[in-house]
Amino acid sequence: MEELVNLFHGFAVALQPFNIMVMIVGIVLGVLIGVLPGLGGANGVAILLPLTFSMSPTSAIIMLSCIYWGALFGGAITSILFNIPGEPWSVATTFDGYPMAQKGKAGEALTAAFTSSFVGALFAVVMITLVAPLVASFALQFGPAEKFAVYFLAFCSFVGLSKEPPFKTIAAMMIGFALAAVGLDSITGQLRLTFGVTHLLNGFDFLIAVIGLFGIGEILLTMEEGLAFRGGNAKINLRVVLQTWKELPAYWITSLRSCLIGCWMGITPAGATPASFMSYGIAKRVAKKGNNFGKGEIEGVVAPETAAHAAGTAALLPMLSLGVPGSPTAAVLLGGLLIWGLQPGPMLFVEQKEFVWGLIASMYLGNLVGLIVVLTCVPVFAAILRVPFSIIAPLILVLCAIGAYSVHSSTFDVVLMLVFGVIGYLLKKCNYPLAPLVLAIVLGDKAEEAFRQSLLGSQGSLGIFFSNTLVSSIMILGLIALFWSVIQQGYTRLRGATASGSQAL
Amino acid sequence: MKHAAHTALGALATLCTVGMSAPAIAAWEPVRPVEFIVPAGTGGGADQMARTIQGIVTKHNLMKQPLVVINKSGGAGGEGFLDVKGSGGNPHKIIITLSNLFTTPLATGIPFNWKDLTPVTMLALDEFVLWVNAEKPYKTAKEYIDAVKAAPAGTMKMGGTGSKQEDQIITVAVEKATGSKFTYIPYKGGGEVAVQLVGNHVDSTVNNPIEAVAQWRGGKLRPLCVFDAQPMGYDEQVADGKSWKDIPTCKSQGLDMEYLMLRGIFMSPRATKDQIEYYVELFKKVRATPEWQDFMKSGAFNTTSLTGAEYAKWVEVEEKRHETLMKDAGFLAAAGN
Numbered sequence: 001m002e003e004l005v006n007l008f009h010g011f012a013v014a015l016q017p018f019n020i021m022v023m024i025v026g027i028v029l030g031v032l033i034g035v036l037p038g039l040g041g042a043n044g045v046a047i048l049l050p051l052t053f054s055m056s057p058t059s060a061i062i063m064l065s066c067i068y069w070g071a072l073f074g075g076a077i078t079s080i081l082f083n084i085p086g087e088p089w090s091v092a093t094t095f096d097g098y099p100m101a102q103k104g105k106a107g108e109a110l111t112a113a114f115t116s117s118f119v120g121a122l123f124a125v126v127m128i129t130l131v132a133p134l135v136a137s138f139a140l141q142f143g144p145a146e147k148f149a150v151y152f153l154a155f156c157s158f159v160g161l162s163k164e165p166p167f168k169t170i171a172a173m174m175i176g177f178a179l180a181a182v183g184l185d186s187i188t189g190q191l192r193l194t195f196g197v198t199h200l201l202n203g204f205d206f207l208i209a210v211i212g213l214f215g216i217g218e219i220l221l222t223m224e225e226g227l228a229f230r231g232g233n234a235k236i237n238l239r240v241v242l243q244t245w246k247e248l249p250a251y252w253i254t255s256l257r258s259c260l261i262g263c264w265m266g267i268t269p270a271g272a273t274p275a276s277f278m279s280y281g282i283a284k285r286v287a288k289k290g291n292n293f294g295k296g297e298i299e300g301v302v303a304p305e306t307a308a309h310a311a312g313t314a315a316l317l318p319m320l321s322l323g324v325p326g327s328p329t330a331a332v333l334l335g336g337l338l339i340w341g342l343q344p345g346p347m348l349f350v351e352q353k354e355f356v357w358g359l360i361a362s363m364y365l366g367n368l369v370g371l372i373v374v375l376t377c378v379p380v381f382a383a384i385l386r387v388p389f390s391i392i393a394p395l396i397l398v399l400c401a402i403g404a405y406s407v408h409s410s411t412f413d414v415v416l417m418l419v420f421g422v423i424g425y426l427l428k429k430c431n432y433p434l435a436p437l438v439l440a441i442v443l444g445d446k447a448e449e450a451f452r453q454s455l456l457g458s459q460g461s462l463g464i465f466f467s468n469t470l471v472s473s474i475m476i477l478g479l480i481a482l483f484w485s486v487i488q489q490g491y492t493r494l495r496g497a498t499a500s501g502s503q504a505l
Numbered sequence: 506m507k508h509a510a511h512t513a514l515g516a517l518a519t520l521c522t523v524g525m526s527a528p529a530i531a532a533w534e535p536v537r538p539v540e541f542i543v544p545a546g547t548g549g550g551a552d553q554m555a556r557t558i559q560g561i562v563t564k565h566n567l568m569k570q571p572l573v574v575i576n577k578s579g580g581a582g583g584e585g586f587l588d589v590k591g592s593g594g595n596p597h598k599i600i601i602t603l604s605n606l607f608t609t610p611l612a613t614g615i616p617f618n619w620k621d622l623t624p625v626t627m628l629a630l631d632e633f634v635l636w637v638n639a640e641k642p643y644k645t646a647k648e649y650i651d652a653v654k655a656a657p658a659g660t661m662k663m664g665g666t667g668s669k670q671e672d673q674i675i676t677v678a679v680e681k682a683t684g685s686k687f688t689y690i691p692y693k694g695g696g697e698v699a700v701q702l703v704g705n706h707v708d709s710t711v712n713n714p715i716e717a718v719a720q721w722r723g724g725k726l727r728p729l730c731v732f733d734a735q736p737m738g739y740d741e742q743v744a745d746g747k748s749w750k751d752i753p754t755c756k757s758q759g760l761d762m763e764y765l766m767l768r769g770i771f772m773s774p775r776a777t778k779d780q781i782e783y784y785v786e787l788f789k790k791v792r793a794t795p796e797w798q799d800f801m802k803s804g805a806f807n808t809t810s811l812t813g814a815e816y817a818k819w820v821e822v823e824e825k826r827h828e829t830l831m832k833d834a835g836f837l838a839a840a841g842n
Contacts, residue, residue, distance in 0.1 A: 184580045189670065
């Protein structure tokens with residue numbers, strides 16, 4: 001009950017005119033940051049952090065978290081329109097969002113993405129409001145073994161539930177793992193696969209690979225196919241929003257499942273990226289129209305977006321209550337908190353009530369404001385597709401180059417992006433799926449690190465992955481997901497065999 | 506030889522500073538935005554300090570040009586160091602360092618030495634504290650070390666930041682000093698290490714004060730001793746009626762090991778005297794602000810500060826010490842690498 005009183009007090013703080021203005025400014029800046037691939041939430045927040053030093057801590061965190069929400073929303077825009085994910089967790093959104101745009105349904109895809117984001121975030125905020133203390137103690141149970149189990153589950157649910165030929169999926173994933181291994185090995189402190197090249201010290205940044213593989217690769221493909229955007233005939237009025245809203249409630253099961261996956265992955269703290277992939281993978285297998293996934297199914301946009309935002313929001317909870325950032329952006333926010341003299345951790349909820357509940361209230365309001373801002377802009381975004389390809393393609397190229405450069409302020413990365421573009425084009429021509437490759441680049445080194453940390457702790461025994469109920473149940477779920485199609489085939493064959501057997505009799 | 510010339514130059518710079526009548530008017534000023542390189546990831550100790558400095562500079566209008574923080578964390582910070590090393594003659598690039606100034610080149614064999622950079626100023630020294638989970642029965646360092654010795658070798662886990670860096674160096678030194686044996690588990694960041702200790706996934710850590718203070722105040726962790734020659738100077742109460750000052754030194758607990766981490770500023774090679782002087786003055790102003798002093802207090806930093814030849818000398822001694830410590834621990838990169 002006391003929490004509710006605090007929350008209402010928080011609303012009063014967040015609803016002050018100055019704070020509402022700060023919120024809108026933050027959202028708009030955030031959307032711009034999200035649209036520029038590569039700039040990303042973490043860099044954006046870091047650049048704008050000094051702006052907020054003259055504000056009160058509450059206004060400042062409202063502004064920064066609104067930039068964060070804005071970037072989350074914005075990431076979906078380029079994914080859907082140009083197949084360029086602005087953030088790691090938008091990759092899964094491209095799988096169905098981009099085909100939808102090509103079919104002339106960009107407006108629907110954007111509306112579905114924004115609305116799902118809002119639903120996911122709202123679900124997570126409600127959860128934070130109600131069970132914050134409980135959740136924090138749950139997160140503490142996650143050591144290296146548990147973390148590895150979660151990554152394992154994300155990989156398995158993506159491979160096992162995918163309908164691509166398994167060997168091509170595994171081949172693509174192995175390329176991803178190899179790329180993820182470049183750079184510093186964090187367990188031994190040695191450099192790996194850098195061949196003495198200074199530029200490779202940092203390994204292959206995920207964003208550069210993705211901008212190249214998806215963005216540049218797509219432009220090359222479009223050029224080959226005749227220099228035109230399919231989807232130029234997108235409807236561009238606000239009615240699209242209402243029509244899409246009528247369709248969305250039909251997917252409530254997918255939505256709810258994605259919310260749960262997202263919250264769970266956000267707290268654990270595996271983060272938004274595995275959440276979006278896992279949610280997409282499961283939806284693809286379970287949904288009635290699962291066979292159409294990848295060809296422009298609206299449900300294929302709902303699933304990853306809902307999960308990513310639920311996870312992104314839930315990830316703020318471990319940051320506030322434990323001081324552990326769940327994402328790079330959260331890490332920069334954490335730095336901000338320290339500068340304002342706030343010490344994240346178990347005492348924050350006790351000592352800085354006004355701040356914490358002001359922040360939670362701003363999560364509700366910030367998301368709502370964000371939804372309104374981006375939805376009213378849907379026609380504008382969709383209209384971009386009407387611009388002739390010969391004009392927009394060079395612009396996209398420039399945008400990609402700026403994005404790739406801004407990740408590490410390095411021109412080498414721009415060259416690397418172009419190389420990835422050619423690789424992406426070739427892989428697509430040979431029908432290799434890009435998603436497992438990307439998933440492996442993003443999660444490969446984290447999974448490896450958690451795996452080796454676990455083995456260090458258990459002195460080499462694999463038993464640690466089955467040493468308690470939590471970790472063993474996640475591992476078993478993963479194994480089931482991995483062999484799902486084999487199990488299903490076996491089951492059908494068994495039934496077929498019995499059927500033919502009985503016929504023979 | 507190159508180094509001797511360097512120190513001589515530094516000494517000359519100090520002499521000139523002393524010779525000039527205060528207040529010194531900086532004859533050089535940045536004409537472009539200054540890049541402030543952090544050779545570590547976002548959210549870590551060095552990053553927090555750099556961003557605090559950026560905030561202070563912006564708030565108090567200490568520079569006419571913007572100060573831009575850039576993280577170059579690749580290869581345990583090697584990316585950042587090589588970047589500054591390669592920017593000779595560009596005075597618009599400074600770098601904040603931690604112990605990876607010594608450990609990264611030694612452990613990975615990348616072509617870099619601190620003498621490739623121009624020392625500007627030491628900002629502070631970061632303390633290291635031995636922490637255990639508050640649920641555990643160990644009240645003193647001695648009790649804990651005895652428990653580690655009693656347990657089968659390698660079953661007690663020490664969590665730390667990075668591999669072959671300061672945390673692991675301290676762990677190995679503790680093992681040598683006491684004849685105990687830990688399994689060291691490297692994590693990405695100090696905050697994560699502290700939470701792993703709260704969750705009982707490791708048995709102890711050597712977190713910096715700022716990384717673990719929140720968990721101490723929340724009653725989750727217990728500090729046992731500090732790896733410094735004397736107790737920390739902050740006597741304001743932090744948790745359970747104790748202040749930083751009440752934490753005994755490890756030496757007084759029979760654990761003869763001292764370790765402090767450099768938080769200092771270097772700039773690109775071939776900087777002129779005026780350019781060095783400009784940054785020395787800038788950081789003097791930063792250190793005088795109340796925000797900086799609050800920051801020092803919140804992280805219980807050792808506020809020793811050195812500039813010029815004294816600073817260069819301190820760094821040189823530390824480099825030798827790290828070489829010995831890392832050689833003893835077997836952390837040096839294979840020859841010919």
